Amino acid sequence: MSDPVHEALDHRDPEGARVGMWLFLLTEMLLFGGLFLLYAVYRGRYPHEFASAGKELSHVFGIANTFVLLTSSLSVACCLTALQKGQKRLCMTLLAVTALLAVTFLVNKWLEWGAKIHHGLYPGGPGLIGRPPGEVLFFGLYYSTTGLHGLHVLAGLIVLVVVLGLVAVDRVTPDDHVLLENAGLYWHLVDVVWIFILPLFYLTV
Amino acid sequence: MHIVEYRTLIVVWLVLVGLTAVLVAASFVSPALAVLAMLFITPTKAGLVLYIFMHLKYEAPLFKIMVLVALATLVIFIGMTFLDVAFR
C-alpha cells in the first residue's frame, strides 16, 4: 500500500498465488460439501419423495444451463491460452463471451425460479403446504444449493468483468497473468459445482 | 508456464458435452441406470474440468495432494455421518 518496503515485498510469486487460490477453492468445495452431505442423508431417508419432487424441476432449464456453463468453462480456459500466446484481442473477446454466458445462466435461473415460485413451490409457499416432508426438504435444499451457486455465478461474473478491464489496461499481461488464471480457476469451480447439481436435483429419477 | 492448446480444450469440452448427453439419456432409461451414471459420469466430468481446464495436470504434486486431501476429508465427513444416520 503506501509503504514502499511492503510494496517491494509483495513480489511476484505466481505459483504462490495459485496455491492460495486453490486453497480458497477447497474451502468453496467444502462449503458446498456441507449441502451435499445434507442431500445425501435426506435422499437416503426420503428416496421416493426426492424422486417425485425432482420430476417437477425443469429438465430443459437444467440441461440448458449445464451446456451454458460447460461452454463458458471452455471459453475461459481458452482465454488464458490466448493471453499466453499474446493474443490480447482474442483473450478479451473470450472473456466477454464468458461473462455473457454467465449472464445467460443467471437469466435462465431467474426464469426457472420465477416459474417455480409462480406455482407456489417455495419454502412455506402454497404449492408445498401439505406435501410430505421429503418433498419440502427437496425444495429447501434445491433453493439453498442453487441459490448459493447462483451467488457464486454472480461473484464470478463480477470477477470476470474486472479481469477483462485489467487485461484491457495491460495490468494483466502475457508475462503476468496470474490474476486471469485465478479468475478462471474460480469460474471453473462454479462449473464443477454445477456438474454435481445437475444429476442430484434435475435428473433424480 | 504451461500452455494448453486450443485443440485440447475443445476436445475436452466435446467429451464433457458428450458425457452430459449420456448422463441425461441414462436418467430417462431407468432409475438404476441413472444412479449408476451419476456415480461414474459426474466425477469423471468434474475430474476433467479440474485436471485439464484448471491445469491441475500441469501443476506441482503439492496441488494434487491438496485437492485430494480436501476431497478425501469431505468423503470421510459424509461417510462418518452415515455411521449415525444409517444405524439409528
Next chain:
Amino acid sequence: MSQHEPAGADARSYLDRQGAGGLWSWIGSVDHKRIGVLYLTLMVTMFWVAVTIGILMRIEQWTAGPTIMQPATYNGLFTVHGVIMIFMFVVPGLPAVFGNFFLPILIGAGDVSFPRVNLASWWFFVTGALLAVLSLFTGSGAPDTGWTFYAPYSLRTGTNVSLAVFAAFVLGMSSILTGINFITTVHRLRAPGMTWHRMPLFVWALYATGWIQVIATPIIGITLLLVIAERFFGIGVFDPAKGGDPLLYQHLFWIYSHPAVYVMIVPAMGAITEIIPTFARRTIFGYKAIAYSSLAIAAFGSIVWAHHMFTSGMGEAANLVFSLFTFIVAVPSAIKVFNWTATLYRGSIELAPPMLYALTFIFLFSLGGLTGVMQGALALNVHLHDTYFIVGHFHYVMFGGTGFAFFAALLYWFPKMFGRMYCRATAVVAWVPLFVGFNLFYFSMLVLGLMGMPRRYFDHLPQFHTGHSVATVGAFVLVLGLAIFFGNLVKALFRGERAPADPWGGRTLEWTLSSPPPVENFAAIPTITGGPYAYNPGRKA
C-alpha cells in the same frame, strides 16, 4: 543491552512512525507485525468484555434464586460469553497474534504471502466482532441459545440469533483467510536452507492449524448460512416440524467445532514448544514426533466430532466408532506432553516468567485433557454430559491450556514485540492468584458436575451451594490475577526498560533481530544452516 548489536539495530522499527502516521498507518497497514498487534489489541479488549460477563454469571450463582438478574438475562450472558471467548479470543488467539507477528520471522521471510489479504482478514475480524456486539443490543434481545446455536431452538427463539450467527460466519471468513495465508507462506516463503525439518515447531503447529481452518471452517459457514435461511425462509433442513433432522445440525456444527478446538490448542502447544527449550537450555526432545503429532492431531481431530453427541440419540455404531477415535486422538497430544517433559530432563531450567506459565500450561492442560478422555467413555459420558463437569473440563483445556499458553507466549515475546521489558517479579506475583483462583474456580466445577449440577442453569439447588461459593471466590481471585498480569504489561508498554534483542537466550530467528523488529524484518534474507534449537551442539536434534 546485549553485548553484540543484532543485525539491523539501527534500522527503523516497525513501531516507528510511518508515512503520515496516525491511526490509518495502523488499521491500513499490511505489515504482518502491525496486523499482529492490531489483533492483540482487539482480542484483549474482547477478552475483558467476556471476563466481565463471566464474573456477572458467577455473582448470579452467589445465592440460590435470582441474585442480580433474571433467567433470560443469564441465558443471554452465557451465550455471549461463549461466542466472544470462542470466536474472538481462543480461536484466533495464538495464530492471529503470534502467528501473524512471528511466522514470517521464524522462517526468515519479509512478510506473509498475501499481506493485503492478511489486512482484509483483520477487517473481517473487526466486522464480525462489531456485528456480534451489535447483536446484543439490537433486535429483540441478546441471543439465548448458547454458543452452539443448536437447532431447533435457534430456529424458533425470538432473540437476535440471525445477526449473531452472521457475525460468527464473518469471523469464520477471517479465520479461513488467515489459514490460507499461513499455509501458502510456509510453502513459498521459507528462507534458503530453511527445510521443513529446520522449521521451528511453532511454525509446524501453525501449518497444521491452517489446514484445519481451511478444511473445517467452510462447514460451519454453510451451517450458519442455513440457520439464517431457515429463520428467514423456513427451508426446513434442520426443522423437525418440516421433516428436517436437528441432529444433522449438530453433526455439521461439530464437524467444524471439534476441529476448531484444535485450532485453539495446537498453536498454543506450538508456542509452549518454543518456550521450553529456551528455558531448559536444551534442544527439543523428539523434534519430528512433535512436528508430525501436530499434523496427526489435525487429521484425527477431524474425525471425532460426534463425541459431543453421545447423548443426543445417535445410532450405536456411531457411538462406538466415535468413542474409539476419541481415545486415539489423545495419543498425539500425549506425545507432545511426554516430549516436553523429556526436554526438561537434565536441562538447566531457568524459571523465568514465560517458563513458569508454560509449565502451568502443561499441568492444567493435562488435567483438561484427561478429564476429556474420561468423557470419551460412553457410559461415563451419559452421566457427565451437560453438567458442570463439561464446563470445568472445557475451561481447563481452553483457559488453562490456550489461555495460559497465550499468557506464556505474551510474556515470552512481549519484549520482542514492543521492545520493552515488563517487571518480572510482578509477572510471578500475578501467577499466584491466577493459578490458585483458576483451580478453585474450575476444579469446583468438575466436582459440581460429578455431583450433578447441570450447565446453563441460572439457579442451583441447596446441595450445590458450597461448590458454587468456592467457584465464585476462585473467579474473583482469578480476575485479580488477570488484572495484575495485564496491568504489568500495560505499564511496561509505556515505562518498561528497553529490552535487549535476546533477553532469554533464545536460538530461533526472531532473537537475531532488534527489539522491536525493523520494518522489513531482515536486512537481507538469511540463509539457514541448522536446526532451530541449537543449544547443545554436537547432539543431533
